Amino acid sequence: CSSSGAVKTDRTRGERRSLRRSAARTAPEDEHSMAPPLPAKEATLFKAIVKHYELKSYKKGLRAADQVLKKFPEHGETIAMKGLLLNCMEKKEEAYDLVRKGIKLDIKSQVCWHVYGLLYRSDREYAQAIKCYRGALRHEPDNVKILRDLSMLQIQLRLLPGFLETRQKLLTMKPTNRMHWFTFAVALHLVGRYDEAVGVVEAYERTLEGSDEPSKEPYEYSEMLLYKNTLYEEAGQPQKALDDLDAIKEKVADRTGWRERRAALLLAVGRHGEAGEEYLALLKRNPEHFGWHAGLQAAELQTATPTERWLSAEVTAEAEATLAALYGKLQKAYPKSQACMRLPLDFTRSPPAFAAALDAYARSYVRKGVPSLFADLKPLCAEGAWSRVLFGEIVAGWVGALEATGAFPDTCEKEPPSTLMWARVLLAQYYDSCGDTAAALSQLDMAIGHTPTCLDLYLFKARVYKHAGHASAAARWMEEARKMDLADRYLNTKATRYLLRADCVPEAEATIALFTKDGGSTLHEMQCVWFELELAASYLRTGDYGRALKNFAHVEQHFADIGEDQFDFHTYCVRKMTLREYVKMVRFEDTLHGHAFYVTAACGIIDTYLRTRDCWAAVHTRSCEQASSTPTSASWRSRRATRRPPPRRKPAAG
Numbered sequence: 001c002s003s004s005g006a007v008k009t010d011r012t013r014g015e016r017r018s019l020r021r022s023a024a025r026t027a028p029e030d031e032h033s034m035a036p037p038l039p040a041k042e043a044t045l046f047k048a049i050v051k052h053y054e055l056k057s058y059k060k061g062l063r064a065a066d067q068v069l070k071k072f073p074e075h076g077e078t079i080a081m082k083g084l085l086l087n088c089m090e091k092k093e094e095a096y097d098l099v100r101k102g103i104k105l106d107i108k109s110q111v112c113w114h115v116y117g118l119l120y121r122s123d124r125e126y127a128q129a130i131k132c133y134r135g136a137l138r139h140e141p142d143n144v145k146i147l148r149d150l151s152m153l154q155i156q157l158r159l160l161p162g163f164l165e166t167r168q169k170l171l172t173m174k175p176t177n178r179m180h181w182f183t184f185a186v187a188l189h190l191v192g193r194y195d196e197a198v199g200v201v202e203a204y205e206r207t208l209e210g211s212d213e214p215s216k217e218p219y220e221y222s223e224m225l226l227y228k229n230t231l232y233e234e235a236g237q238p239q240k241a242l243d244d245l246d247a248i249k250e251k252v253a254d255r256t257g258w259r260e261r262r263a264a265l266l267l268a269v270g271r272h273g274e275a276g277e278e279y280l281a282l283l284k285r286n287p288e289h290f291g292w293h294a295g296l297q298a299a300e301l302q303t304a305t306p307t308e309r310w311l312s313a314e315v316t317a318e319a320e321a322t323l324a325a326l327y328g329k330l331q332k333a334y335p336k337s338q339a340c341m342r343l344p345l346d347f348t349r350s351p352p353a354f355a356a357a358l359d360a361y362a363r364s365y366v367r368k369g370v371p372s373l374f375a376d377l378k379p380l381c382a383e384g385a386w387s388r389v390l391f392g393e394i395v396a397g398w399v400g401a402l403e404a405t406g407a408f409p410d411t412c413e414k415e416p417p418s419t420l421m422w423a424r425v426l427l428a429q430y431y432d433s434c435g436d437t438a439a440a441l442s443q444l445d446m447a448i449g450h451t452p453t454c455l456d457l458y459l460f461k462a463r464v465y466k467h468a469g470h471a472s473a474a475a476r477w478m479e480e481a482r483k484m485d486l487a488d489r490y491l492n493t494k495a496t497r498y499l500l501r502a503d504c505v506p507e508a509e510a511t512i513a514l515f516t517k518d519g520g521s522t523l524h525e526m527q528c529v530w531f532e533l534e535l536a537a538s539y540l541r542t543g544d545y546g547r548a549l550k551n552f553a554h555v556e557q558h559f560a561d562i563g564e565d566q567f568d569f570h571t572y573c574v575r576k577m578t579l580r581e582y583v584k585m586v587r588f589e590d591t592l593h594g595h596a597f598y599v600t601a602a603c604g605i606i607d608t609y610l611r612t613r614d615c616w617a618a619v620h621t622r623s624c625e626q627a628s629s630t631p632t633s634a635s636w637r638s639r640r641a642t643r644r645p646p647p648r649r650k651p652a653a654g
Contacts, residue, residue: 038075042068049081053088061085076106080115087119095119110136114146124564126153144173151183152570158590160191178204182224183574189583194235201228214251220577222253227579229261238268256285263295267304275299287330287337297347300326310346311379323347345380345387354387355394362426363408366398367415369422371456374429381433392434395427399443421447425460437468455484459491462498475502482511489515500534503542508535527558529597536604540611549608555601563592 038046045064052061065082068075083098099119103112117132133150137143147170154163164187171180181204188197201224208214214221225248232241242265245258252258263278276299282292294306300322307313323344330340341361348354358377365373380387401409402420428443444461451457462477475498482488482495492515499508512531516522523531536551566589573582592598 058085058088074105076102077109077111080112084115108139110140126157155570156567163187179574194231198231219253223577230580238265241265272299272302287334288339315347315349366422367419392430399423399427421450432464440464455481471502475499500538503538529555545608545612552601552604559598
């Protein structure tokens with residue numbers, strides 16, 4: 001989304017140009033308008049109002065509008081434009097009043113209805129904006145710009161049948177515009193009418209016969225062909241897609257993408273030998289690509305679907321032998337490939353073979369001191385994994401042998417002292433994953449005693465305390481790591497997170513502010529979601545429900561902004577012919593609110609409201625109890641009167 005700013009500017013300019021065209025159509029004579037046409041001078045001023053709106057000279061536009069309204073105070077379109085200008089100046093209430101007044105005065109003016117729709121659109125009230133655009137189209141049904149704006153709102157709200165109808169009408173009206181062809185094809189694609197979408201692409205392709213457009217724009221032409229091929233595949237016609245892919249081979253610019261698609265289609269149609277050859281050719285280009293490894297494994301095992309998570313899958317002895325033979329060849333062909341050494345650990349089920357594969361893969365990383373080694377091997381130690389116990393025994397054996405002889409088991413080659421330290425780190429992380437906090441801390445303490453200047457050890461120790469539930473101790477050790485390298489942004493971020501989990505909010509804000517331009521105030525503008533979630537959770541734990549709710553709501557707003565940002569790409573992607581990525585983006589946006597960050601924020605908002613309600617209920621209960629236990633003024637006087645002794649009488653005089 002690096003081009004989002006440019007796209008937004010492009011969209012805004014398009015809106016302003018549409019108003020200028022509307023102004024040109026409606027002044028000075030408009031057969032659809034109820035109001036009399038403006039004289040030439042005022043019509044020129046009206047066009048100047050639209051021009052000032054385009055240039056963001058809102059005050060000049062208001063002055064021009066006032067000049068027109070001075071002579072024609074009930075000219076609806078000018079009143080509506082004045083409302084639009086005020087809306088840009090953040091005077092929302094007055095803007096809506098003026099636009100509604102303009103519509104009442106000139107209800108058949110498409111300019112008034114269009115402006116009304118723009119107001120709602122600026123406030124993200126797309127359903128209301130659609131109603132306004134439909135109102136404008138009732139009076140000018142063939143207005144291309146309003147139809148295009150309407151289609152953008154329909155796809156934004158996923159009103160797919162209406163989107164399809166609008167795009168079909170636009171294509172009928174402007175068949176020479178390439179964008180209309182492909183937006184109509186995408187509309188058919190999204191509603192599942194794949195054959196018709198292919199027909200639309202092929203119809204446009206026929207219009208290019210004899211032209212030089214494919215040679216002038218080879219990338220866009222290539223993307224069009226690959227998009228049509230994707231339609232065949234999604235329509236459930238892999239053989240037809242494969243035949244089409246072979247036919248367009250020389251016209252496709254992305255050679256690697258073409259070969260990757262062909263390999264996947266060969267798998268789908270059951271031609272496993274040819275698929276394996278394609279994946280081997282791809283691995284020559286990049287032997288670290290895990291997706292291509294999964295495809296090659298599927299070709300070797302003669303299955304249609306690649307498996308990328310072998311740890312949770314059942315592996316037969318025959319499949320294990322087949323894959324072991326395959327990776328024996330690959331390791332010889334690519335001796336420096338990490339993926340070829342790592343992947344056998346996932347599908348190996350024989351303990352001796354697993355131990356040999358782990359030795360071959362992990363020893364060199366322990367020797368080099370790679371801190372992220374356990375993150376790579378962690379799935380092997382997951383709860384329920386058959387290799388969990390065996391992994392711990394192997395690493396414990398390494399530590400024991402290095403302590404006793406200074407070398408790994410079954411070798412006589414002496415290792416540097418740092419090898420033992422990193423072996424202890426790996427063993428400590430294993431113990432931590434198993435929940436054995438004491439053993440993990442013991443190994444880390446010995447490692448720190450060996451090399452107290454290694455900051456990674458303090459980071460790992462903080463992580464162990466975090467997993468054990470000791471937030472304050474974890475924050476303290478993470479701060480130790482951060483202070484050892486004040487220029488490390490990663491450590492600064494981790495220290496901030498740990499401080500927030502320990503409810504040290506002022507310290508956390510001061511820490512994160514060290515790496516922001518204007519202190520911590522810019523984190524909201526940068527959409528730093530993790531910080532706001534951790535801050536909200538800290539406030540929730542400490543009972544500051546107002547601030548907790550505010551930060552959870554910030555995260556919700558970020559996701560609303562992300563959803564809004566797709567608006568900028570409905571025309572941009574089609575114009576640039578990135579149709580496959582555009583469809584992926586639309587489908588991703590449909591699942592946006594299932595993101596873990598959004599779910600956490602939504603649950604946090606619900607939890608905050610429930611706790612607030614419980615808090616007020618408790619306060620109300622206590623106040624009722626106090627009221628019932630406190631006597632009223634009348635009963636208090638009566639009880640006091642009964643307790644008061646009778647007055648003494650004065651003795652009678654003599």
